[in-house]
Amino acid sequence: MLRNTVIPSGKLSTEVEFKARPSEPIRKSPSPEGTIGKEILPPEYAQEQHDTWAELYRRQANILEGRVCSEYLAGRELLKYPSGRVPELSYLSEHLRQATGWRIIRVEGYVPEKIFFRLLANKCFPCTDFIRHPSELEYTPAPDMFHDLMGHLPLITNSRFASFFHAYGLAGAAAKTDEEVAWLGRIYWFTVEFGLMNKNAHNPSFRNPDETTIYGAGIVSSVGEIIHSLSSVVKKEPFNVDAISQRVFDIHHMQDTLFEIASFDELESEFRRWASDKTLLV
Numbered sequence: 295m296l297r298n299t300v301i302p303s304g305k306l307s308t309e310v311e312f313k314a315r316p317s318e319p320i321r322k323s324p325s326p327e328g329t330i331g332k333e334i335l336p337p338e339y340a341q342e343q344h345d346t347w348a349e350l351y352r353r354q355a356n357i358l359e360g361r362v363c364s365e366y367l368a369g370r371e372l373l374k375y376p377s378g379r380v381p382e383l384s385y386l387s388e389h390l391r392q393a394t395g396w397r398i399i400r401v402e403g404y405v406p407e408k409i410f411f412r413l414l415a416n417k418c419f420p421c422t423d424f425i426r427h428p429s430e431l432e433y434t435p436a437p438d439m440f441h442d443l444m445g446h447l448p449l450i451t452n453s454r455f456a457s458f459f460h461a462y463g464l465a466g467a468a469a470k471t472d473e474e475v476a477w478l479g480r481i482y483w484f485t486v487e488f489g490l491m492n493k494n495a496h497n498p499s500f501r502n503p504d505e506t507t508i509y510g511a512g513i514v515s516s517v518g519e520i521i522h523s524l525s526s527v528v529k530k531e532p533f534n535v536d537a538i539s540q541r542v543f544d545i546h547h548m549q550d551t552l553f554e555i556a557s558f559d560e561l562e563s564e565f566r567r568w569a570s571d572k573t574l575l576v
C-alpha cells in the first residue's frame with residue numbers, strides 16, 4: 295500500500311506490518327483483543343486535524359468517481375461519513391455492526407499478525423484514531439485513520455466481502471507455519487490492499503479495460519495509487535488465488551502487475567477453496 299515504508303527484515307509485509315506506529319505519541323491502550331466490546335472513547339482533535347480529514351475526503355471523493363467499484367460507494371453511503379470533521383470510531387462501528395455485524399477495535403498502530411488474524415476471525419477490524427500531519431496529504435509513511443476508515447471500512451459493509459474477510463481471519467488464525475502466514479500476506483496484498491475488479495476478468499474476448507474498477511484499500515486511500523493502478527502502465531491479470539499466494543511483491547515501488555476479480559463472489563469462493571485445500575479452513 296505505501297511505498298518506502300520500512301519493514302523489519304524477515305517480517306511479513308502485510309497489513310499488520312503497515313500499521314506502523316505513528317511518529318507522534320498517542321494514548322496507550324490495552325491489548326486489542328482486550329478492548330472487544332468496550333466503548334471507544336475519541337481523542338480531542340484539533341481544528342487542523344479536522345481540516346486535514348476534510349481535505350483528504352474532498353480529494354478522494356473527486357478522484358474516485360467512476361474509478362471505484364459500486365460496492366465501495368454503497369458502503370461509503372451507508373456509513374454516513376462526516377465530510378468536514380474527523381469521524382468517531384464508535385459512530386462508524388455502530389453503522390458497521392448494523393450492516394454486517396462487524397465492529398471496529400481501536401488500536402495504536404502496529405498489530406502483531408496473529409492478533410490481527412484473530413480480530414478478523416472475531417469480525418473486528420482494527421483501526422487507528424490518529425490522522426496524518428497536513429504535510430503528509432499525498433503520502434504518509436504509516437497508514438492513518440483515513441486509510442483504515444476510507445480505504446477498508448466501506449467494503450466490510452458488503453456481506454460478501456465481509457464473509458471473505460471473516461474467512462481470511464479464520465484461515466490466518468489457523469496458520470501454523472511462517473510459509474502459511476506468507477501465503478496469506480500475499481493474498482491480502484493483492485486483494486484487500488491492491489485488488490481490482492472487472493466483470494470479464496476471466497473472459498478476454500469481452501473484457502473492456504475501461505470497466506476495471508478499484509476495491510483495494512491501499513489504492514482507494516491514495517490519489518497517486520488510484521491513477522497509477524488503472525493506467526496502462528500496470529499489467530492486469532485475472533485473479534488466481536493459487537498464483538497470488540506464491541507471488542512476491544515489492545512494497546517499495548508502485549505495483550507493475552495487479553489482479554482483477556470478476557466479483558466478490560469469486561473472491562470469497564476461491565479463497566475458501568484455496569484455504570480448504572491448505573487445511574486452513576474446514
Ligand SMILES: [Fe+2]
Nearest residue numbers: 295309511512
Ligand atoms: Fe490497509
